Amino acid sequence: MDPHSALVVDDLAGSRDWLTRALALAFPGIVVQQAATLAEAFAQIAPPPPLALIDLGLPDGSGLRLIEALRAQPDPVLCIVATVFDDDAHLFPALRAGADGYVLKDQTPEALADMLRGIAAGQPPLSPSIARRLLRHFKPEPEPAVAADEALTARETDVLRLVAKGLTVAEVAGMLDLSRHTVAGYLKAIYRKLSVNSRAEAALEATRRGLVGTR
Structure with missing residues (x-):
């Protein structure tokens, strides 16, 4: 996949610029639209872009609503959450809503660009700490240890x-x-x-x- 356009949704101007720069590094020539609220984002998804970087905490609601709306579109949209939240309470609802990836705002634009390039190769765009959290979540619980010398009556x-x-x-x-x-x-x-x-x-x-x- 080599997206020709993308939508960046974040209420902070600095974060929008950071994400836009990462997209430009990953996909030279890409056209990036920006939105600071859900309302602005919804106004820019007809037709929807092939790629969207979405923050979860927006002034007029959760970015999950936008992800759900984009996933309902007839044409595929790659939805990637870009956030500061690295906890299960935000990660798993985002994945259930249909997010294709989950990256944290704790890296350089160059590092994020490397992750985004992986999209073309089918690699899931996940920050390393998020990938580790997913592995821990789905790792089978160890069987409870049986006492090796259980007491006799x-x-x-x-x-x-x-x-x-x-x-x-x-x-x-x-x-x-x-x-x-x-x-x-x-x-x-x-x-x-x-x-x-x-x-x-x-x-x-x-x-x-x-x-x-x-x-």
């Missing part, structure tokens, strides 16, 4: 000690005056807490914990 400890001594489930049930089904349930909980899968592994863990002797 007193009864589970009794069952583990006896199993480690070589007693069968039936023998453990008899000694503790429990049903075989209850002892089996305790064993299942012990295996889960100790992250083991067999009586032999459970016996080794019992030895490590000092529940049975090594001789």
